[in-house]
Amino acid sequence: MAKADGPDRVALRATAPAKINLYLHVVGRRADGYHLLDSLIAFADVGDIVEVVASDALGLTIAGRFGAVLEARDGDNLVLRAARRLAQAGGVPAHAAIHLDKRLPVAAGLGGGSSDAAAALKLLDRLWRLGIGDDDLARLGLELGADVPVCLAGRTSFVGGIGDALAFAPTLPSASMLLVNPGVALSTAAVFAAREGEFGAAARFDDAPADATALAALLAARGNDLDDAATGLAPVVGEVRAVLAAQPGCLLARMSGSGATCFGLFADAVAAETAARALAADHADWWVEATSLMASQRSAVAPMPA
Numbered sequence: 621m622a623k624a625d626g627p628d629r630v631a632l633r634a635t636a637p638a639k640i641n642l643y644l645h646v647v648g649r650r651a652d653g654y655h656l657l658d659s660l661i662a663f664a665d666v667g668d669i670v671e672v673v674a675s676d677a678l679g680l681t682i683a684g685r686f687g688a689v690l691e692a693r694d695g696d697n698l699v700l701r702a703a704r705r706l707a708q709a710g711g712v713p714a715h716a717a718i719h720l721d722k723r724l725p726v727a728a729g730l731g732g733g734s735s736d737a738a739a740a741l742k743l744l745d746r747l748w749r750l751g752i753g754d755d756d757l758a759r760l761g762l763e764l765g766a767d768v769p770v771c772l773a774g775r776t777s778f779v780g781g782i783g784d785a786l787a788f789a790p791t792l793p794s795a796s797m798l799l800v801n802p803g804v805a806l807s808t809a810a811v812f813a814a815r816e817g818e819f820g821a822a823a824r825f826d827d828a829p830a831d832a833t834a835l836a837a838l839l840a841a842r843g844n845d846l847d848d849a850a851t852g853l854a855p856v857v858g859e860v861r862a863v864l865a866a867q868p869g870c871l872l873a874r875m876s877g878s879g880a881t882c883f884g885l886f887a888d889a890v891a892a893e894t895a896a897r898a899l900a901a902d903h904a905d906w907w908v909e910a911t912s913l914m915a916s917q918r919s920a921v922a923p924m925p926a
Contacts, residue, residue: 629673630673631673632671632672633670633743634669634670634742635667635668635669635670635739636668636736636738636739636771637666637774637914638663638664638666638724638730638732638911639661639731639767640730640797640799640883641661641729641876641877642659642660642662642839643660643823643844643874644658644659644843644844645657645659645820645823646812646819646845647820649819650782655812657780657781658779658820658821658823660777660779660824660842661770661777661778661779662776662913663774663913664797664799664911664913665911665912665914666723666724666799666909666911667723667724667732668684668732668739669684669720669721669723670719670721670739670740671720671721671743672716672717672719672743673716673747674716675715676715677715678700678703678707678716678718679716679718680697680699680720681718681719682697682719682720683721684720684721684723685722686722686726687720689725689726690720690726697720697736698737698765699720699736700718701764702737702764703716703718703744705763705764706741706744706750707748710750712748712750716744716748718740720736725805725881727806727807728801728805728806728880728881729875729877729878729879730799730801731767734764734766734767734768735767737765737768738772738774739771741757741761742772745757758772758786765783766784767783770783773786775788776788776791777789780822787824789824790825790828792829793830793831793832794912794913795832795913796885796889796891796910796912797883797885797886797892797910797911797912798867798899798908798910799876799882799883799908799911800860800881800882800884800899800907801860801880801882801906802854802857802859802880802903802906804854804880806850806854806857806879807878808878811853811878812846812878814852815845815848816849817848820845825838831887832871832886832887833871836871836872836885839885843874844874847874847875847879850875850878850879851875851879854880857879857880857882860880860906861874861875863899864884864899867895868894869888869892869894869895870891871885871887889910893910895910896910
């Protein structure tokens with residue numbers, strides 16, 4: 621998106637990082653059908669890019685590797701819904717040109733749509749000079765989706781309730797990750813509907829793990845309660861997880877969210893990158909991305925370079 625003229629026409633941009641459920645337990649269900657969760661959510665150093673600039677109307681353009689997939693699936697993108705809802709809350713016209721560079725796969729268990737919406741909310745709050753506080757922005761975000769509040773927080777968190785109860789987690793150690801999506805989209809609602817069995821228990825911890833190996837050990841004692849349901853709907857999820865687990869240096873392999881993306885945890889970036897090359901060569905139709913856990917909270921809003 622081009623830079624516009626004038627001080628009020630400066631484009632702002634943000635990275636909307638991939639959300640990773642390091643563990644996910646379904647601990648109950650409300651009377652209205654919403655499931656109650658206990659999950660440890662972190663963010664990866666890979667994501668979509670959202671850009672906004674002042675305009676005389678509201679518009680959204682989408683590009684990137686998965687842009688066409690998103691446009692085909694969703695005529696009213698969550699980013700547009702976020703813009704309209706924020707304008708309504710702030711009492712301003714919903715005037716902005718928004719550009720989304722869609723680099724993450726769609727319906728993949730990475731919270732891409734929620735992270736995009738969170739980035740758009742922060743950018744537009746600044747563009748429109750609304751000054752909406754974090755708590756009010758989180759409440760507004762929850763109206764858009766259960767993962768939006770934690771994406772707004774932008775740091776490693778324990779998530780409870782339906783996504784509305786956040787608690788900051790201990791600092792996680794540096795760790796490399798390999799994200800793999802087999803090109804299968806999974807509906808979150810369908811995965812939850814297919815889940816069977818008893819509810820799990822909360823499994824939070826207080827002490828920061830010393831290194832990636834200690835983190836993997838903590839996570840190995842936990843799980844993803846949606847794994848069986850997702851694998852039943854898309855058996856390739858089990859294949860991805862098994863292939864990841866077999867890679868040299870992989871400390872833990874697990875599905876993120878409701879799938880179908882799985883992650884491998886590595887202590888060594890070289891091992892993660894080596895595994896990425898091997899998997900990409902063997903599975904050309906899979907999305908394979910070597911990355912790392914986001915070490916710290918990043919600024920969600922920054923002017924675009926000239």
